[in-house]
Amino acid sequence: MRAWTVTAQDDDVRLSDVPEPVLRGGGVLVEVLAAHLPAYTRAVVQGNRGGLPVPLTLGPSCVGRVIDVAPDVFHLEPGDIVLDTALLDAGGGDEVLVGWVGLGGSGAGSERTDRMRAVWRDGVFAEKALCAKETLVKLPGAESYPDPARLAFLPWLGIAAAGLHAAGPAAGRDVAVIGATGQLGGAAVLTALAEGAATVTAVGRNEDALGRLAALDPRVRTHRLTGDRATDAAGIGPVDVAVDTLGAAPSADATMAAYDSLRGRGTLVLVGGVRQDLAVPYGDLMHRRLTLRGSWMSDQRTVTTVWNLVRSGVLDLSAVELRTTGLDDPAAALGLAERTTGLGFVALVPGPA
Ligand SMILES: NC(=O)c1ccc[n+]([C@@H]2O[C@H](COP(=O)([O-])OP(=O)(O)OC[C@H]3O[C@@H](n4cnc5c(N)ncnc54)[C@H](OP(=O)(O)O)[C@@H]3O)[C@@H](O)[C@H]2O)c1
Structure with missing residues (x-):
């Protein structure tokens, strides 16, 4: 499948052919429908926001459709629409963002966050992703949302709502x-x-x-x-x-x-x-x-609250200018993301190969 990878700390993000992810314990295989491309993605790749755990498939969060779940996953099933928050929390301040920079607690990391990042490393700027079950929140009713790419803004709404609720x-x-x-x-x-x-x-x-x-x-x-x-x-x-x-x-x-x-x-x-x-x-x-x-990142309850605001129409996402990009040209997409702020955002829509 096609994915955006970063192989070394001083490397650019590249479009690569990589093996499809294989389901394993605690995991959920998702088809990536749309992923928010943060405005500062280039700065992240250039190492200005801390070290990426390279090599990896880049990408913190997305809206996806569940393809398959590991036998020990009970809260999701194939066909569900989910939001991947990227946040994997082992407790005690040991938190990582899968596929991205950023560590919870003091931000310094630990032997435990190293192990977490060794097992759950690859992100969602790809056609498919294997996600840790803890990073996924079900979006009931999202199957019929008219414009799924727009839902890629939900992670930012969740982070903003968590800050506001604080x-x-x-x-x-x-x-x-x-x-x-x-x-x-x-x-x-x-x-x-x-x-x-x-x-x-x-x-x-x-x-x-x-x-x-x-x-x-x-x-x-x-x-x-x-x-x-x-x-x-x-x-x-x-x-x-x-x-x-x-x-x-x-x-x-x-x-x-x-x-x-x-x-x-x-x-x-x-x-x-x-x-x-x-x-x-x-x-x-x-x-x-x-x-x-x-306030750092969001939690499942806040994501659900925000989704309910959107689903009910109380928070109308048509106010946000959506710009979409495919996987073909990562450098151009990162440039577009950098220029797109002020009630606008870029959604990466990987689409079929
Ligand atoms: N706490 C969390 O969980 C969390 C999660 C995600 C992101 N973040 C952080 O949130 C920050 C903003 O993210 P974003 O997606 O909103 O980025 P963004 O779209 O690039 O927005 C950056 C904002 O900062 C303003 N700004 C930048 N430099 C400035 C300066 N020198 N003086 C005054 N204003 C300045 C920009 O103002 P102009 O419009 O005037 O340029 C813009 O309003 C990021 O740096 C990221 O690290 C935190």
Whole structure:
């Protein structure tokens, strides 16, 4: 079958002919229907986000149709439509993302995560994938969803929803999304609206993308980042919840502006890829009874919640601009993904050989 592989740390992603995966204990064989291609996939392949366990078939998450299940798999059967979250959790902080970078806990990995990655290494940018049963969530009713490629956005919605839920229910509260012009930020805006936020302040640099978000719903406000912390805090808040979904920004100023914008008892949730330390003022956090939370990936319950929002039409995925690509030209596809943010995303649709 055809798959996107990476053979060494300094190698590019390549289209390769590889043997079809063979079913084994704890595994589920799926036909990949569509896989989200994150905007920063090229940076991942270039090693800028930690080491990939090479050689491997790349790809963290997808929507697929179950072809076959191992004898010890009971929650799925052939024909089911599933979401692969990539998250394999052995407990105690030992978590890996199959087919991708990123380790849970301290992020340093352990002898146990090495063993997990040795057994479950290959991802989903391929015609078929063998997935660990723990990574799969059933999507009841998805067989009749009119546009399955669009469902490849569900993993990002799940990650955004997990971040939002870390601050408690959104209903009736004022929520800000920092980095709302990115794919994860757009997902957070859609989820907050679907879950009944009173207002959603979309914060980012890209004016066009902010305009598209404003057009979604009268509850959306926008703030264009100025780079000045005090000005940005005043433009963002006051809010009850701020969710930071920024990419690898070179400073923590926008994140700290979000912190400053919180009302008393408010919560700032960190979900993004900022690689900076935060200087959080002890007395201010204490006196204003603020909460600072982190959120990584999603869990099966949250994925099911998000799927139910989509399935019921409360969260309408037609608001998201879908661009599809096949397996033929990985370099062009990664370029397209890099350029596609702001309520848009690229789905890899492997299709038949
Ligand atoms: N916690 C988790 O479980 C989890 C899961 C998946 C991803 N992530 C992280 O989430 C981050 C965002 O992912 P994504 O898919 O949304 O990526 P994306 O579509 O590329 O979005 C990146 C966002 O960051 C903004 N940004 C980048 N550099 C900036 C800067 N210097 N100053 C201000 N804003 C800046 C972009 O603003 P513009 O639109 O103005 O360029 C955009 O809003 C990634 O870095 C990733 O590491 C975390």
